[in-house]
Each structure stands twice: as C-alpha cells, then as structure tokens.
Amino acid sequence: MNLVKLQIVVLIEKYKKVTDVAAEMGLKQPTVSFHMKSLESELGASLFQFRSGRVLLTDAGRALYQYAVRIVSLTAEAERTVKQFTSLASGNLELTASDIPGNYLVPKLLSQFTGLHDGIDVFLSILPDDAVRERLRSREIQLAVLHSTDGQDDSFHTQVIARDETVLVFAPGHPFAGAQEITVETAAREPWVQHEAASFLRGISDKWTQLNHVKVWNHAVLGSPEAVKRMISGGGMVGVFSKSGIEAEVAAGSLAYAPLPGLHPGDGAFVLAWRKDYTLSPLQKAFAGMAGRDGLQEEDQREDLIPSE
Secondary structure (H helix, E strand, O other): OOHHHHHHHHHHHHHOOHHHHHHHHOOOHHHHHHHHHHHHHHHOOOOEEEEOOEEEEOHHHHHHHHHHHHHHHHHHHHHHHHHHOOOOOOEEEEEEEEHHHHHHOHHHHHHHHHHHOOOEEEEEEEEOHHHHHHHHHOOOOOOEEEEEOOOOOOOEEEEEEEEOOEEEEEOOOOHHHHOOOOOHHHHHHOEEEEEOOOOHHHHHHHHHHHHHOOOOEEEEEEOOHHHHHHHHHOOOOEEEEEHHHOHHHHHHOOOEEEEOOOOOOOOOEEEEEEEOOOOOOHHHHHHHHHHHHHHHHHHHHOOOOOOOO
C-alpha cells in the first residue's frame, strides 16, 4: 500500500470519477484503475463500487479513507516543512487568516516580511474564523492568524501579534454620534448590520446581547467585513467592528464609533496560531518573530482614535 494508492482513495471520494482522478494526478485512466484493483487485491476487500458512471467508496473504502486523508496530509506537510529548512533566502510562506486580521493586519506584515526576505513567495488565504480553526486542527494548514479571546484556542500554540478592541460603529450623521451616553437599551433598539454567523465579530455581538439580556434587530447579515462597513456608513444602522479595522474610515470621516455599552464580552487579540504537535520551520519562525515584535510595537506607538462624543 503506497502513497499513490492512498491518494487515489482520497480523490475518488472527492471526484467520484476515475477520469477526474487521473487528470488531477497526471496519470492515465488505465493506470489509476490498475492501482485501484491492486489495492483491493492487496487488502483483500472491495473498496470501490461503480454506480451510474460514478465511483463510490464501500464501507471498507470509507474506513480506509479516514486513514488515507491523514497519511496524504501528513506526507504533504512533511515535504513542505523539510523544504523550508533549506534557506531563508528562498521558499514559500503559506498563511491562512480569518476575516478581520486577514484584511487589515496580515497584508502589512507580509509586506514587511517580503521586504526583509525578497526571495520568499507568500500565499495568503482568508476564510471565516471557524473554517480557519477547523483546517488548522485537521492539518490542512500549518500556520494561521486568528481573531481570538483569552483561553479560546487552548488546542493551539498562540502568539499575540496585536491587541484589538471591539466597538459599536455607526455613521457620523447617526444620533449616536452626538450622544453623551449610549445605553444598552438604545443600542439594542437600532437596526443592526451583522457579520456572518461563523465570524469572530458575530460571536462578540451575540455574547454582548446575552450578557446584557437584550435582543437586537438583525436588519442585515453580510459575509464581507468591507460590505458591513459600507452599509453602516450609509447611515441609519449600527454594528460592531474591530477598532483596528476602521482606522481609515474614522480618519476620513465616513464612520464613527463608541465603546460597547453595558457588560462587555471582552476584547480580543490577533494571534499567530499553530498546532501543539507541529514544529515551526525556520521561515515560519522568522515570520513569527517579526510579526510578534513589529506588530506589537506598531500597536504601542499608534495614536488612539478619538471616539465620538
């Protein structure tokens, strides 16, 4: 049972067609079919069943698939890790980030990193918070930047690279912009623009309503942080956002903000995260060192935004 055969099992589950598996692997269709029959003969069990032009895994095949996914993933991870140990002058840095840090923090850090290591290629994927954590746990990715609160990610090693504050956001022309005090009740009565359910900021919003025993009118739910900001800046609605993600809009006068009233669920931080059973490569360590040092220095030196009064 070699790696090629296990890769075929994984891809059969994905594509359900031998032709698609062959194309993905760069093999001829008869070669893939030969490996499938060879694997069944080797294990003495029927692993594949053909139905209406599709190839499905049998019960035995699905049992093998669970192990095949892990083995294929670990093999790819081992190859990537070993290659990264050769030099800091070349190589790839692959990073996955959740929405807010991925849009407003990580691009700056990657720009600084490539400036220090001009032979490095960087790859950044941005996904919802829950999806990033799941991929990290399942070994699909090795290094991620998460929007996190204290104690949220005990299953990972985490390194804080910037602090964050969640605030109530509204348009400069909104009545809240001139309010001396915003109460929980007045905030809850406004129409809200909410982030999607899998996002960190939606979790903060939901915790805020629970802590303060109120319900809010979710007038809109949007999957893009930029779309949330644009809709709120149009006036009439409120929402929550990361303070670090609205700096440009506050400076330009298109958004205003105030602290969340009442009981606060707690501020978070942007953290670099990796599994506890994973050893960072020299390239990843170099990025972690730079991100931790420069990210926090920039946060300490930044002038505070002036909240609405």
